[in-house]
Amino acid sequence: MKIIRFQLNGKWVEVEIEENMTLLDLLRRKLHITSVKRGCERGECGVCTVLLDDKPVYSCLTPALKAEGRSVITVEYLSKNGKLHPIQEAFIKSGAVQCGFCTPAFILTTYALLKENKNPSEEDIKRFFDGIICRCTGYVKIIEAVKIASELCNQS
Amino acid sequence: MALFYQIPKLNYHKPKNLNEALKLLKELGDAKPIAGGTDLMVDMKIGRVKTRNLIDISDLREIRKIEFHKDSIIIGAAVTLQEIINNERIRREIPILVEAAENLGSWQIRNVATIGGNICNASPAADMAPPLLILNSKLKLSSINGDRVIPLEKFFKGPRQTELMVDELLTEIIVPRESCNAGMKFIKIGRRRAHTLSIVAVAVAVRTMEDKIEYVRIALNSIAPTPIRAYKTEEELIGSRVNEVEGKVKKLIEEIKPISDVRSSAEYRREMAVKITIDALKMSIENWRCKEK
Numbered sequence A: 001m002k003i004i005r006f007q008l009n010g011k012w013v014e015v016e017i018e019e020n021m022t023l024l025d026l027l028r029r030k031l032h033i034t035s036v037k038r039g040c041e042r043g044e045c046g047v048c049t050v051l052l053d054d055k056p057v058y059s060c061l062t063p064a065l066k067a068e069g070r071s072v073i074t075v076e077y078l079s080k081n082g083k084l085h086p087i088q089e090a091f092i093k094s095g096a097v098q099c100g101f102c103t104p105a106f107i108l109t110t111y112a113l114l115k116e117n118k119n120p121s122e123e124d125i126k127r128f129f130d131g132i133i134c135r136c137t138g139y140v141k142i143i144e145a146v147k148i149a150s151e152l153c154n155q156s
Numbered sequence B: 001m002a003l004f005y006q007i008p009k010l011n012y013h014k015p016k017n018l019n020e021a022l023k024l025l026k027e028l029g030d031a032k033p034i035a036g037g038t039d040l041m042v043d044m045k046i047g048r049v050k051t052r053n054l055i056d057i058s059d060l061r062e063i064r065k066i067e068f069h070k071d072s073i074i075i076g077a078a079v080t081l082q083e084i085i086n087n088e089r090i091r092r093e094i095p096i097l098v099e100a101a102e103n104l105g106s107w108q109i110r111n112v113a114t115i116g117g118n119i120c121n122a123s124p125a126a127d128m129a130p131p132l133l134i135l136n137s138k139l140k141l142s143s144i145n146g147d148r149v150i151p152l153e154k155f156f157k158g159p160r161q162t163e164l165m166v167d168e169l170l171t172e173i174i175v176p177r178e179s180c181n182a183g184m185k186f187i188k189i190g191r192r193r194a195h196t197l198s199i200v201a202v203a204v205a206v207r208t209m210e211d212k213i214e215y216v217r218i219a220l221n222s223i224a225p226t227p228i229r230a231y232k233t234e235e236e237l238i239g240s241r242v243n244e245v246e247g248k249v250k251k252l253i254e255e256i257k258p259i260s261d262v263r264s265s266a267e268y269r270r271e272m273a274v275k276i277t278i279d280a281l282k283m284s285i286e287n288w289r290c291k292e293k
């Protein structure tokens, strides 16, 4: 067992964990953040995506101890005081959510992408989203959502 | 709760510097270095790799640097693929590394996966191997007792088998500057365009003089137990005219040994290997002509 200290959605937390634990299990089982989904568990599907120091990573392939001293962001971080983030508004507006299983991963990846590139082209969006699978939407609405999100974020 | 994938109990070590990491590696004896973990975590989950000790090397400053020297460019083993893609000087001076990195895995993978991990994992399908092979790269292997430098060709021993001793780390990838002076091209074929392992990939480097090939390097992955240089085809091509390339590359079939697996049949691999090698050669020749102007 080891004690790990890291910033979760902007707040420092301290947890005692097994050293073989993945970041996925730390978030879901220890901290009950179930927006981070368990899918393939081997880096193929992307639904376990979180932001580690603002970069999207697969939490299923990340040893929990890699988060020590760093920032972990999940989709809970985005809405403030009951108000949704423009990216979340955009996903609703374009109908980019069906079953919703992939949605937290896509929203977090959009958040990270728009931080690096305020006006991503369709090609950029496809390239940066190559690591998440959606089995419902056919991606068209998701790509549309990112375009709307970039407009909304640039306005505000 | 029973989970499908469970990594067995282990100790997770986070050494503060390279020296401490090398010492631990020696003392523990059975430890595995972990960089991005994108190969190792899967291997531990499915039980292909068993270890009681992990040594996290991903934050070691000594192996996270990229240095541009007069005769060589040195890339630390723990540099991530995304860092290679984002590095403007690498993009300018060794664009083929960026091409290969951009086609590896997904953004989530590239953010943590390291160039050293790709080489040390020694998969027959390693995508950074063909470009590094045609660049005549050398590897610096370090242990607490000292360093040694070997050519990359000598590193791969078989699928997932390398020249590394249990107490050694790959610390630096050394790319000689003179190898960068060529026309180059990387082509990868997979079952889909993104986020997939290669069915076959090729990297080519060429210099021509008066319409004749005077320097050529060809390396492929996924068509032999390890990534390989196509020495015989290279020999065949030296001195030939640019318009003879297509016929000469047919010989490549004699030196590759593809197998059938979940991604492709051996026949398809064989045909595509020849096809993309011809394409890559033609594009490299074109790139060289642009460079010479």
Ligand SMILES: Cc1cc2nc3c(=O)[nH]c(=O)nc-3n(C[C@H](O)[C@H](O)[C@H](O)COP(=O)(O)OP(=O)(O)OC[C@H]3O[C@@H](n4cnc5c(N)ncnc54)[C@H](O)[C@@H]3O)c2cc1C
Pocket: A042, A043, A044, B032, B033, B034, B035, B036, B037, B038, B039, B040, B041, B042, B057, B077, B078, B103, B104, B105, B106, B109, B112, B113, B114, B115, B116, B117, B118, B119, B120, B121, B125, B126, B127, B128, B164, B168, B169, B170, B171, B195, B196, B197, B198
């Ligand atoms: C979904 C998915 C898609 C992928 N797609 C591709 C792809 O398209 N192309 C491709 O080539 N690969 C692909 N990979 C494989 C993997 O991502 C790459 O090989 C990656 O570069 C490995 O780097 P890493 O830092 O994550 O290695 P790790 O998993 O940390 O390590 C891999 C192995 O190398 C050893 N090691 C690591 N660094 C060192 C060092 N410095 N010295 C000594 N030993 C070391 C480790 O002990 C381990 O045995 C994919 C993997 C996944 C899960």
Ligand code: FES
Pocket: A037, A038, A039, A040, A041, A042, A043, A044, A045, A046, A047, A048, A049, A058, A059, A060, A061
């Ligand atoms: S659960 Fe992590 S990528 Fe599928």
Ligand code: FES
Pocket: A096, A097, A098, A099, A100, A101, A102, A103, A133, A134, A135, A136, A137
């Ligand atoms: S909305 Fe169902 S998987 Fe994407």
